[in-house]
Amino acid sequence: MKTKKNKIDGHVVGIIILLFALLLFVFGFQYIESWVYSVWPYQIGNVAKYSLPKLTLEFIKIASIACGLSVVIGFSLGIFCFSSLGKSFELVIEKSAMIMQSIPTMAVLMFGLIAFGIGIKAAVFALIMQSILPIVFSTIAGLKSVPQSYIEVGKGLGMTKKQILFKIQLPLAIPVILSGMRIALIICISAATLAFSTGSGGLGLLIQTGCSTYNTVYIMEATIPICLIAILMDQLLRKIEKDSYKIIR
Amino acid sequence: MIKLKNVTKKFGNQIAVDNLSIELKKGEICTFVGESGCGKSTTLKMINRLIDADCGHIEINGENICNYKEEELRRKIGYVVQSIGLFPHMNVRENISIVPKLLNWNEDRILERVKELINLVGLDVESYINKYPSELSGGEAQRIGVARALAADPEIILMDEPFGAIDPLNRGNLQGEFLKIQKKLKKTVIFVTHDMDEAMKMGDKIAIMSKGKLEYFDSPERLLSSKNKFVKSFLGTESHIKILARFRVEEYMDEKCKDRAKYDVDINDNIRDTLAYMFEYGVDKMSVVKNNEIMGTVFLNDIIKIFQEG
Numbered sequence: 001m002k003t004k005k006n007k008i009d010g011h012v013v014g015i016i017i018l019l020f021a022l023l024l025f026v027f028g029f030q031y032i033e034s035w036v037y038s039v040w041p042y043q044i045g046n047v048a049k050y051s052l053p054k055l056t057l058e059f060i061k062i063a064s065i066a067c068g069l070s071v072v073i074g075f076s077l078g079i080f081c082f083s084s085l086g087k088s089f090e091l092v093i094e095k096s097a098m099i100m101q102s103i104p105t106m107a108v109l110m111f112g113l114i115a116f117g118i119g120i121k122a123a124v125f126a127l128i129m130q131s132i133l134p135i136v137f138s139t140i141a142g143l144k145s146v147p148q149s150y151i152e153v154g155k156g157l158g159m160t161k162k163q164i165l166f167k168i169q170l171p172l173a174i175p176v177i178l179s180g181m182r183i184a185l186i187i188c189i190s191a192a193t194l195a196f197s198t199g200s201g202g203l204g205l206l207i208q209t210g211c212s213t214y215n216t217v218y219i220m221e222a223t224i225p226i227c228l229i230a231i232l233m234d235q236l237l238r239k240i241e242k243d244s245y246k247i248i249r
Numbered sequence: 250m251i252k253l254k255n256v257t258k259k260f261g262n263q264i265a266v267d268n269l270s271i272e273l274k275k276g277e278i279c280t281f282v283g284e285s286g287c288g289k290s291t292t293l294k295m296i297n298r299l300i301d302a303d304c305g306h307i308e309i310n311g312e313n314i315c316n317y318k319e320e321e322l323r324r325k326i327g328y329v330v331q332s333i334g335l336f337p338h339m340n341v342r343e344n345i346s347i348v349p350k351l352l353n354w355n356e357d358r359i360l361e362r363v364k365e366l367i368n369l370v371g372l373d374v375e376s377y378i379n380k381y382p383s384e385l386s387g388g389e390a391q392r393i394g395v396a397r398a399l400a401a402d403p404e405i406i407l408m409d410e411p412f413g414a415i416d417p418l419n420r421g422n423l424q425g426e427f428l429k430i431q432k433k434l435k436k437t438v439i440f441v442t443h444d445m446d447e448a449m450k451m452g453d454k455i456a457i458m459s460k461g462k463l464e465y466f467d468s469p470e471r472l473l474s475s476k477n478k479f480v481k482s483f484l485g486t487e488s489h490i491k492i493l494a495r496f497r498v499e500e501y502m503d504e505k506c507k508d509r510a511k512y513d514v515d516i517n518d519n520i521r522d523t524l525a526y527m528f529e530y531g532v533d534k535m536s537v538v539k540n541n542e543i544m545g546t547v548f549l550n551d552i553i554k555i556f557q558e559g
Binding site (some may be wrong): 069147150152153154155156157159163168171172216236 | 294297299321322323324325328330332333336337338347348397407447483
């Protein structure tokens with residue numbers, strides 16, 4: 001057992017390296033900026049004033065608020081489908097989540113813009129619409145995947161329906177629910193790039209500027225942190241997922 | 250203690266349990282045995298209301314079970330299923346303390362009880378209390394399953410093929426240990442199995458079911474004299490020898506004859522094993538010993554007489 005504990009987990013190492021690379025890039029880019037432009041002669045569009053750490057922070061803020069809210073809402077909807085009242089709503093909830101997913105992100109952003117006006121609210125609204133499906137589905141699938149025998153034993157021991165749901169079904173469904181959350185988070189991160197169009201900033205702004213001024217350096221500067229954040233979050237959640245499987249075999 | 254009166258259960262058009270009446274006394278083990286689909290598990294589940302009976306009524310201590318709240322009734326009845334029944338996300342301590350927690354015992358009392366029970370089922374407290382079910386062998390998991398059923402000290406325990414998934418050697422040990430525990434605790438146990446050997450070993454009473462009907466309900470010893478056709482065919486010829494496992498050498502030895510025979514048999518052995526030894530060694534008498542002291546002699550003729558009487 002002791003040797004096992006001392007062994008370094010590959011996931012953890014990967015996460016640390018990714019985090020380090022992300023921080024290094026975000027805070028260190030300004031120092032190599034002039035050198036990059038000397039190698040990469042796209043001087044034409046270098047007009048805007050910006051701060052990479054600030055944009056990254058905005059980006060993370062939008063993605064995490066949206067993801068957090070969609071986890072809370074999606075998770076509660078999924079559980080609601082399992083209550084006696086919600087059973088009849090299951091199909092409606094599933095289908096509407098599916099419809100929301102199928103609307104193009106740009107269009108949802110515009111809906112948000114109309115509903116909430118310019119700012120972060122519209123972006124968050126759009127991201128929730130886009131990322132709620134995997135969470136609702138994984139919650140339902142996870143709860144359904146719990147073997148009937150465990151539920152019957154819980155019943156036989158005298159648990160109420162609510163106790164069975166929260167003490168048996170949910171803990172056993174966690175690995176499946178986590179994988180849904182991972183997908184939702186990735187969707188949130190990739191879609192958060194578009195949040196600039198509601199005026200809430202973020203790294204997408206840099207990409208947009210780069211596109212309209214033909215400045216590839218801008219685009220690269222924004223894309224690299226976004227990719228790093230996406231991979232980092234994926235690895236982090238994978239690690240949590242793996243640990244939760246360890247207990248629930 | 251437990252009384253089933255004209256209980257009937259249908260699933261669709263199929264009759265699972267047909268007009269079943271049974272009465273169990275306190276402290277008895279009753280084994281339900283029969284081929285799969287004969288309604289034995291259904292009967293068991295009707296007692297803790299996992300399945301509700303269509304007709305008839307079930308009483309526990311003279312009280313109709315429909316008068317209890319479902320959950321409260323189940324908390325009063327221990328429930329053991331095949332080894333899959335332990336929750337994989339809870340360790341041994343949490344698994345055992347489920348029912349006491351539902352009954353709102355305080356933490357210290359629960360921990361005390363958990364330790365007591367792990368000891369009772371013959372495992373080491375320190376090394377097992379924090380293990381997860383995936384780290385346990387089948388036999389160990391089943392012991393914990395029994396401990397969990399005993400946790401809140403219920404008067405009645407329902408066991409649904411509890412040792413079904415365990416290898417024969419371990420199963421024998423578990424059966425023996427459970428009987429030992431039962432001797433101490435004197436619970437009323439209903440034990441469902443499809444293994445006739447197990448049924449005869451464990452049961453004070455045996456209920457043999459076929460297609461939802463109760464074909465036989467009495468002590469295993471009386472099985473020999475049963476005239477019921479189904480029972481006879483279900484038992485087969487070999488079963489008569491199996492029943493001998495319930496008779497102890499002590500009761501059938503001749504105490505006057507204390508000459509040393511060629512071979513010994515321990516006083517705590519059963520007649521079935523003794524018979525096997527006699528055939529193995531090719532003798533018709535054996536000395537019965539207790540701590541190397543001869544207590545008497547057991548004769549083949551006396552064993553054959555059991556059948557003539559029965």
